[in-house]
Amino acid sequence: MINAVLIALLIVFAAIYWRKEALWRYYWQRKYQSAVLSEQQRQLLLRAMPIYKAMTDADREKLERHICWFLGEKRFLGRDGLQVNEAMQLIVAADACLLMLNKPWPLFPNVKEILLYPSAYYANVTQRDVAGLVSYHQVIREGESWPGGTLVLSWRDVLEGNRLPGDGHNLVFHEFAHQLDQVTGQTNGTPQLLTKKAYQRWAQVFSRAFNKLKSHVAYNMPHVMHSYGATNEAEFFAVATETFIEKPHEMRQFDAELFNILKDYYEFDPSQWQRW
Numbered sequence: 299m300i301n302a303v304l305i306a307l308l309i310v311f312a313a314i315y316w317r318k319e320a321l322w323r324y325y326w327q328r329k330y331q332s333a334v335l336s337e338q339q340r341q342l343l344l345r346a347m348p349i350y351k352a353m354t355d356a357d358r359e360k361l362e363r364h365i366c367w368f369l370g371e372k373r374f375l376g377r378d379g380l381q382v383n384e385a386m387q388l389i390v391a392a393d394a395c396l397l398m399l400n401k402p403w404p405l406f407p408n409v410k411e412i413l414l415y416p417s418a419y420y421a422n423v424t425q426r427d428v429a430g431l432v433s434y435h436q437v438i439r440e441g442e443s444w445p446g447g448t449l450v451l452s453w454r455d456v457l458e459g460n461r462l463p464g465d466g467h468n469l470v471f472h473e474f475a476h477q478l479d480q481v482t483g484q485t486n487g488t489p490q491l492l493t494k495k496a497y498q499r500w501a502q503v504f505s506r507a508f509n510k511l512k513s514h515v516a517y518n519m520p521h522v523m524h525s526y527g528a529t530n531e532a533e534f535f536a537v538a539t540e541t542f543i544e545k546p547h548e549m550r551q552f553d554a555e556l557f558n559i560l561k562d563y564y565e566f567d568p569s570q571w572q573r574w
């Protein structure tokens with residue numbers, strides 16, 4: 299009798315585990331089914347985020363549902379005395395959710411908390427040289443993405459990234475793109491893809507485009523992406539993401555293959571939004 303009960307319990311737990319994503323989605327659908335942004339929040343986004351203003355009504359509606367989910371599921375913490383208010387959370391959430399516009403919940407499942415500094419901050423860095431000697435120093439940073447699920451952002455730079463929507467630089471897009479990259483357990487410029495063929499296409503397009511940017515930077519030739527993207531493959535993906543959203547027409551002209559692979563990955567086409 300006890301054995302039969304144990305087996306039944308085991309089957310129930312296995313079924314719950316097997317269907318856990320579907321169960322979570324059901325829970326979130328109920329929790330956020332009537333969640334909408336207030337008129338005040340919409341007005342704030344219209345003023346602070348030109349991309350939100352440029353989007354189609356249908357995309358804006360999807361984004362708003364994601365923002366409600368994000369604000370309910372992620373934790374924000376202030377650093378260096380910054381009091382994180384609702385407006386700050388709203389703008390960071392809106393930028394982050396834009397990357398996941400057509401993806402299902404959970405968005406950025408590894409991200410648990412977002413730390414906000416008032417402006418660029420000092421970060422401790424440990425470095426080991428070729429001889430194995432370890433040195434410690436401090437560097438000034440605007441943001442960081444930790445594989446463990448923490449995002450660190452300078453609030454001043456978050457605002458600046460939104461204020462200039464066509465300059466190809468947005469700190470939140472950049473750091474959250476790193477999170478997408480880190481989902482695989484590595485930070486190498488390749489996010490999680492669905493098929494072996496998709497990985498092959500990614501490797502081919504990205505290594506060619508990365509080398510193209512490196513040579514354009516090295517020879518002072520014009521390039522549409524920020525030169526920081528030539529640092530390594532991980533930075534290339536993060537900078538390519540910023541450029542894809544903020545300078546879609548220029549990116550398509552500069553490298554149509556790179557633009558198309560990002561369009562397929564993110565599942566939206568920012569060139570369709572009315573430019574500011």
Ligand SMILES: [Zn+2]
Binds near residue numbers: 472476533536
């Ligand atoms: Zn980076």
